Every structure is written in structure tokens, then in C-alpha cells.
Amino acid sequence: MQLLKTSLAALALSAAGLAIAAPAHADGEVNIYSYRQPDLIKPLLDEFTKETGIATNVLFLDKGLVERIQAEGANSPADVILTVDISRLTEAKDGGVTQPVQSDVINKDIPTQYRDPDGDWFGLTTRSRVVYASKDRVQQNEITYEELADPKWKGKICTRDGQHSYNIGLIASMIAHHGEAETEKWLTGLKNNLARKPDGGDRDQAKAILAGECDLALGNSYYVGLMQTNEKEPEQKEWAAAIKVLFPNVNDRGAHVNVSGMAMAKNAPNKDNALKLMEFLSAGTAQQIYAEQVYEYPVLPGAEPSDVVKAFGTLKADPLPLSEIAANRKKASELVDKVGYNDGPSQ
Ligand SMILES: [Fe+2]
Secondary structure (H helix, E strand, C coil), rough: CCCHHHHHHHHHHHHCCCCEEEECCCCEEEEEECCCCCHHHHHHHHHHHHHHHHHHEEECCCCCCCHHHHHHHHCCCEEEEEEEEEEHHHHHCCCEEEECCCCCCHHHHHHHHHECCCCCEEEECCCCEEEEECHHHHHCCCCCCHHHHCHHCCCCCCCCCCCCCHHHHHHHHHHHHHHHHHHHHHHHHHHHHHHCCCCCCCHHHHHHHHHHCCEEEEHHHHHHHHHCCCCCCHHHHHHHHEEECCCCCCCCCCCCCEEEEEEECCCCCCCCHHHHHHHHHHHHHHHHEEEEEHCEEEECCCCCCHHHHHHHHHCCCCCCCCCHHHHHHHHHHHHHHCCCCCHCCCC
């Protein structure tokens, strides 16, 4: 009877577009709604099922996760939400699709600046928004975000879309540190230093450095690891080889960091299993898998980044609370439009 129940539940979830990975002897299940890509979270979920016998059902989305859970209402099968970026974690909380979790295990593993004071979301890994610099054409080995607006870099900088959440997080941190008026000046300066209209993802900026289109770019730290080790697209190794990683602001506040994270869904039908999964994801084994396979920084104190990541240098992270970044996101987005960032350099 238990088996039948499980397969019926699996069937219902399958109809809703969920990928099913139920082992033969499942001690129940947990349903995950994820913005994180399947290949990034599969090793973690496999290990969780191995340790606990709990099956994981995953629905992958690239947009509309909050709206979907809202629409499903009290009958939502969602237990745990996995996502990147503080913006999406706060969006989930503000959208009313999370519930507070109080767990001594999780609170011991995750430092306070990386979790919501109410327990509605938790950071699992950090990633820094660093500067990719041409090994051939950039002599200096230190830089600040502020310096990116210096006219000496005119025509030398490439970035992705100013409205992308990774850039919005950085700009929001600039507002938190310098205020809106200063940040507007800075963003205008950065726009005027662009080599081209913002385009592509972070990895494309490294590719542009290799091609000689620009000397500096903004990019997330883990992409460097993903490029360096990319067997599927080996040309990415050449993009990575053309750049060095500069952690901005080492001599003052440190480099901007954002998180990937998790939340418990408001109406989680498998609440106990959801808590088990969340405790697993914050603990040592999962944190090590993140570090080794995704090239992010574990939030667990004492857990080491991978050797690939260590080779970039030492991350000194800006201690600004994520909640302050979240609070300045809207202003950051308005500034991007106001300065016409995505129009590229004015000629
Ligand atoms: Fe990313």
C-alpha cells in the first residue's frame, strides 16, 4: 500500500512536470522547486537519498517559481525551494511562499549574515563578483570597483546586461556603501568605459578578453572554475587561460559576495523531510560537494573551497549583510535605466 501511495504521488508530480528519481525503498519523499540547474544539484540530492532513503522529486524552473507556488496555493507540492541570488530568496519571502525554519543544526552551520533573521531563507554558498583581467594586457594585480569608473579604462571594460541580478547585487552594494548619488556617478563612469554594449553571460566576457575586445570584465568567481575544467566545451579553457582573477577592494571592505540558498515552502506537505534536506544541505558533506563540483565557497565555517578556487587567491568578502543588498535592489535597477547602462558607451 505504501508503494502504491508513493507511485501515485510520483505520477501526480510527474504530470506536473517533475523529474522523478525514486529509489526502491524510499522513506518518503521531498519535493524541490529549483532555479538551480539539474547537473549542479544532482550530486547533492543523490548523496541525500543515499544517506536518508528519502526520494527527491525536482521541478526545474528558469522563471516564475514564486508565481507558480502562489497559484498552487495550499495544495502546492513544493517542500523546498533552491535558488541563487539574494534577490530571488527575498522575492520568495516577500511573495509569501516560504515559512520560517528554526533549526539549531542549520543555525550552527550557516553564519548569521548569510541567513534571514526570521529563518525564511538560508544561504548555502557564496560567490564573489570579481574582476576578470587580461593576463597579457593588465599589469596590475589589485583593483577596486570604484576604479572601474576611472577614465584610464575607457573602452576597456566588458560586462553582461546591467539589469542582470548579478550586476544589480553589486550596484546595490555600491549604493549601500556610497549612497545613490555617488553610485550614479560611478555607474555613469563605468558605462563610459565599456568597450561595447552589455551582452552575453559572464563567461562571454572572458571570451571577449581573449579576443582582445576588452581588458577587464565583471564576472562571478565560480565561472572561472567551470571554464577551466570544461571538458564539454574545451574552448572555454582558453577563455579562462586569458584572464586572471582580481578580488576587488582587498585593501578596504572586500569583494562583493552573493549567495545561493534555500527556503522551506509555505505549505510544505513533507515538512519533516524538507527539514532533513535543509539540514543536510547546510552540513559538511553537501558543503564539500558544492565546493568541489560547483566552485562556490561553502558558508559552513571551516569548510574549504576547492583547490581550483583556492588558486584564484584569497577571497576577502565584504561583510555587508545581504538584507542591505536586497533593500537597495530596486534603486540599483532604476539607476541602470537612468544612466542608460545597457545602451553601452556614448560615442
Ligand atoms: Fe551563474
